[in-house]
Amino acid sequence: MTLKALIFDFDGLILDTETPDFIVLSEQYRRYGADLRPERWMHGLGTTDGYDPYGELESLTGVILDREALRREHRERYVALCAQQPLQPGVRELIVAARKRGIRLAVASSASREWVEGWLEHHRIRDSFHCVRTRSDGLRVKPAPDLFLSAAACLDVAPESCVVLEDSPNGMRAAEAAGMRCIAVPVALLDALPLPPHTLRLRSLADLPPEQLLDLLAREN
Template sequence: MTLDTLLFDFDGLICDTENAARESWQQTYREFGLELPAGLWARMRGRHDGELLAADDLGERLGRAMTAQELDHRRALKSELAHAQPLLPGVAELLGEADGRGLGIALVSSAASSWVESHLRRLGVREHFRAVVTGDLPLPNKPAPDLYLHALGELGVRADTAVAFEDSVPGVTAAVAASLRCVAVPGAAAAAAAADPSAFAGAAAVVPTLESLSLDSLERLFDDEFRSTAA
């Protein structure tokens, strides 16, 4: 395989905004004397409608819908916590190496463009991405493959020359459905899912952080996969 394109998720992969989101909901639940159910968080991760799932669950427990003020308070808390988060380990190095080799780099996220773009600029990595595809587009969101297919179209590349990086099960599902080789990088927020061997069954590889990867190691990984498939 000639590797010419890298496709990155954002939340939980480039920056640990996933833990910021989880903590914001934990604090919100605790304000009402409740605990965020672990199973609910596992269902929320990587989904564009995660807020709706949590708001509906909390509303059922309270016996009333969350107010607009309560939802705004939760969002502000998430934003405050997220803006304190740095790049995750290995991100800067892998982006720099890919740029140095002239690879195409795109970001594919279920989040809103305003959220993703502001954090990419804050973290100083926006210039690495030739395309930024977000959940604002009128396309089915992850776990559907449409956002990834749109990114491939923007870059003018084929799926078999690209590798996607994802930290959530819906993200891996979307990448695989787009015929991409996918590397799962489950962070601390996905510890429970990562403990289940079947959670990322669709991924070609599962690694603890991007720090353990280089372009050479990626090419070796997928060359080996293609050789074993051909045999």
């Protein structure tokens, strides 16, 4: 099948909102004399309810936490750090190159529509995407395939003609379940950790010139 669509994850793929999350949680853990382990934290990426950081912190320390206070503190500092993040390297260039080829574009995220579209608008790329699908659409989140399948249907493209761009293991599992090829672009914190099946692994979308990457994906069909 011809490459007809690219479906982008959002958190960690378009914008690195994941490193700020790890930074803030790590600061909170250290306050209680504990360490946040990336191999545990990664289970919460790309999904909801995949990891309970404060439940784990209570287990590690034996301390009953004021979880609501910690969540409020986390949210305030987390959003401030996210606001300092530029688009991930290569994202804007790949969007431009794909649109020139007539490749349709979507975003599929387990986050809320308010969160995803707010940042897309902030970085002035919302209009580049033909479709955005989020958990706010009432779909099962990753690792279920629903978000990707709904995005493909919105684009009117068969799943086998779509390529997913993902950074999280849960997202990669969702792409496989949807019958789509997947480019894995994990954040640096996951560099040393094993990933689910994927078509191609990159350190960033800037590893290859966008035209070369699109040519490679076209040949992989």
